[in-house]
Amino acid sequence: MKDYMFNEKMERMDRRKLREIQLERLKRSVHVSYENIPYYRRKMKDVGVKPEDIKTLDDIRKLPFMEKKDLRKNYPFGLLAVPVEDVVELHASSGTTGKPTTVFYTLNDLDVWGEVMARCLAMSGLTKKDIFQNPIPYGLFTGAFGFHYGARKIGALIVPSSGGETERQITLMRDYGTTFMSGVISYALHLAKTAINMGIDPSKDLKVRAGLFGAETFTEGLRKRMNDLWDMDAHNVYGLSEMCGPGVSTDCDLHDGLHLWEDHFYLECIDPQTGEPVEPEEKGELVISTLTKEAMPILRYRTKDLAIVYDVKECDCGRTHVKHSTIIGRTDDMIIVSGTNIFPSQIEEALMRHQKGGVNYRIIVDKNGFLDVMTVEVESLKALPEDEKRKLAGYYEKEIKNITGFRPRVKIVDPGTIKQEGIKAKRVLDLRKDRLGDM
Ligand code: DLL
Numbered sequence: 001m002k003d004y005m006f007n008e009k010m011e012r013m014d015r016r017k018l019r020e021i022q023l024e025r026l027k028r029s030v031h032v033s034y035e036n037i038p039y040y041r042r043k044m045k046d047v048g049v050k051p052e053d054i055k056t057l058d059d060i061r062k063l064p065f066m067e068k069k070d071l072r073k074n075y076p077f078g079l080l081a082v083p084v085e086d087v088v089e090l091h092a093s094s095g096t097t098g099k100p101t102t103v104f105y106t107l108n109d110l111d112v113w114g115e116v117m118a119r120c121l122a123m124s125g126l127t128k129k130d131i132f133q134n135p136i137p138y139g140l141f142t143g144a145f146g147f148h149y150g151a152r153k154i155g156a157l158i159v160p161s162s163g164g165e166t167e168r169q170i171t172l173m174r175d176y177g178t179t180f181m182s183g184v185i186s187y188a189l190h191l192a193k194t195a196i197n198m199g200i201d202p203s204k205d206l207k208v209r210a211g212l213f214g215a216e217t218f219t220e221g222l223r224k225r226m227n228d229l230w231d232m233d234a235h236n237v238y239g240l241s242e243m244c245g246p247g248v249s250t251d252c253d254l255h256d257g258l259h260l261w262e263d264h265f266y267l268e269c270i271d272p273q274t275g276e277p278v279e280p281e282e283k284g285e286l287v288i289s290t291l292t293k294e295a296m297p298i299l300r301y302r303t304k305d306l307a308i309v310y311d312v313k314e315c316d317c318g319r320t321h322v323k324h325s326t327i328i329g330r331t332d333d334m335i336i337v338s339g340t341n342i343f344p345s346q347i348e349e350a351l352m353r354h355q356k357g358g359v360n361y362r363i364i365v366d367k368n369g370f371l372d373v374m375t376v377e378v379e380s381l382k383a384l385p386e387d388e389k390r391k392l393a394g395y396y397e398k399e400i401k402n403i404t405g406f407r408p409r410v411k412i413v414d415p416g417t418i419k420q421e422g423i424k425a426k427r428v429l430d431l432r433k434d435r436l437g438d439m
Contacts, residue, residue, distance in 0.1 A: 002210070002233070003253045003317065006122035006154065007115065010263055011319045015312065018320065021263055023057050025291035030054050030063070033297045036081040039074055040299065060266065060289065065275065065300045071101040071242065079296050080104060087295050092140040093241055103142070103241045104295040110149060112292055113244040116261045117150025117237075120250035123259070124212040124235035126180050128155035133178040133208075135187065137163030141423055142245025143215060147182040150247065156180065163187070163423065166194040174200070177207050185213040185222060186425035189359045192229040193381070193415060203231035212237050214246055216424045217345045218326055221352025223255070225359070236326060240305075242298050243288055249324065257310050257323030264292050267322060268300070269309040272331045280311040285331055286324065304331045335365055335428055338372040340406040344427045347376055347408075350399035356380055357392055360418050363408075366431040374408035376400065383414045 005011045013021075031051040033040040043064045044050065053062055070079075077084060088107050092100040105113065126132060132151045136144040138160060151158050161172050169191055172178070181188065188211065195202045202208065208230055214237040226234040238258055239246035248265055249258035260267050269284040270277055278284035286303045308325040315323065329343030336342070344363060351361055360379040365372060378396065380389070389412040401407040420426070 002125040003123045004125075004127075005319070006119045011119060011259075011321065013263070013320055015320050018262055019057060022266055022291060025263075026057065026060060026266060026289070027051070027054055029289070029291055029293070029297045030299065032081055033299060037079055037297075039070065039079060057266070060268070060300065061277075063300050065287065065302050066298060067302050068101060068242075068304075071103075075100070076102045081297055082106060082295055089145075090140075091142045091145070091241055091245060100140075101241065103245075105244075106294040109244070109293055109295050112264060113146060113247055114149035114153045116244065116264055117146050117247040118153035119150075119261060120235075120237050120247055121147070121150045121154055121156075121212060123250050123252050124180075124237075125210040125233065126151060126154055126156055126212070130156040130180040131159060131176050131178045132156040133159040133161055133169070133173060133176070133181045135161050135163060135169050135181065135183055135191065137423060142239070142241050143184060143423070146239065146245040146247050147212070166191060167198060170195045170198055170200060170206075173206050173208060179207050179209055181208050181211045183211065183213050184215040184423055185218050185226070186216060186360065186420065187423075188213050188226060189222075189229070190420075192226075193359060196381075197415075202229055206230070208232055211235070212250065214238055217329075217348060217427070219345050219349050219352065220255075220326070221349050225352055238305075238324075238327065240288075240303060242301050242303075243290055244293070248288070251326075252315060252317040252319060254316055257315075257325055259315070259319050259321045259323055262321045265289065266291055267309060267324070269307070269324075270302075272302075272304075272306075281308060283308050283328060306331060333428060335363065335374075335430065337365055337374045337406055337408075340404060342374075342404045342406060346403050347400055347427075350396060350403050351376075351378055353399055354392065354395055356384070356388075357396070357412060360415075360420075360425070361427070362418050362429060363427055364429045364431065372432065374406065376408050376410045377413050377418060378410060379415050379418055380412050381415065384412065 034051045049062045087104045089105045092102040138144040192202050212235045218236045223234050237246045237250045239248040249260035251258045266289040268287040272285040286305045290298045306328045310323045357378045357380045362377045364375045393410040396410040
């Protein structure tokens with residue numbers, strides 16, 4: 001195993017002690033939020049709860065949930081627990097569905113972010129000796145900065161190549177001898193494809209041997225594909241702006257769940273319909289609270305991310321922090337096609353079963369009269385003749401039917417056909433809403 005612990009004392013901490021720390025930090029966070037943020041005071045008064053009612057960790061359930069719309073309503077500074085002069089950085093989501101959601105950091109918040117990211121990067125094998133390329137846009141998106149702060153704590157040589165200029169990224173990798181890379185997963189795949197088009201085989205001609213990726217659906221199949229394309233050991237990092245950005249959890253070398261840093265985040269898993277906790281090992285929506293955030297503490301945030309939280313037992317890697325599965329889907333990206341619930345991650349799992357395609361794909365759902373139709377467009381790795389395209393499409397149609405119970409139409413397209421806007425790939429195009437008038 002090549003993973004190692006950045007903060008062994010914390011990562012191996014006895015669970016009883018860990019829970020004591022959590023309780024002490026939760027109490028403080030609730031108290032500070034109540035005293036300094038009118039939003040929390042109002043919400044807690046509405047349900048008749050005072051900070052002193054939080055006596056055990058389970059008492060967190062007395063607090064109301066928080067959602068993205070609460071951040072939007074309080075845009076931009078309404079959720080600050082400290083004066084603006086104590087805030088040193090902000091990040092914001094793109095705001096495709098309305099106002100951007102903005103998150104803030106004190107100097108100490110940045111230090112904690114660096115710490116949790118350093119643990120994730122060390123778990124993926126990053127050391128001081130590595131040349132670390134960070135091909136994520138540096139800007140309002142949290143991605144690049146989180147990786148940057150973590151890699152700096154480890155002392156790796158950082159190549160802040162930022163996003164875009166894909167061919168140049170490959171040239172930099174070759175010139176500097178990059179050994180470790182980060183990224184939004186769809187972009188890392190695009191990088192491999194670009195290298196191949198440049199006549200460079202990433203698995204042989206480049207030195208990248210490990211990487212940490214996240215920000216969007218990342219199935220086990222996709223991880224294996226990354227490993228094959230780059231001859232690397234790819235790890236998965238989960239995170240969201242509201243908590244800090246990337247750095248909430250990562251998988252150790254066993255690749256059997258992501259360890260979530262419980263000294264900084266408190267994890268619950270609920271039934272999205274009822275809001276009640278699900279049993280361990282049952283799928284549910286992750287609800288996360290920050291325990292140490294100063295600028296903008298977040299209590300009981302409904303992530304809309306669906307995953308399984310594993311029953312707590314010490315992992316073979318030695319870490320004691322709770323593990324959750326990869327993100328199975330979002331409560332809001334589930335597509336219902338003719339009554340069948342389908343997650344993009346299921347489609348991706350099917351696509352990864354064949355070596356010739358599946359790197360970039362798009363799911364288009366439309367209406368034909370009253371019937372739902374689903375088309376999956378898949379880019380092949382290299383241009384294929386028509387008969388091979390038909391064969392591959394037939395293979396995928398069967399695989400997707402096996403996994404989801406629904407047989408879509410699959411269309412194989414040439415590499416580079418599916419254009420991506422923004423940082424994260426938009427996998428689903430649902431045209432049914434636009435068709436309501438046609439019926
Ligand atoms: O995407 C932070 C991040 C950047 C994580 C780079 C990892 C790497 P947001 O833009 O706020 O923050 O989006 C958060 O992205 O609720 C998930 O739905 C999704 N997401 C993040 N990481 C993963 C992952 C960043 N590893 C939202 N697997 C989250 C699946 C992920 N989905």
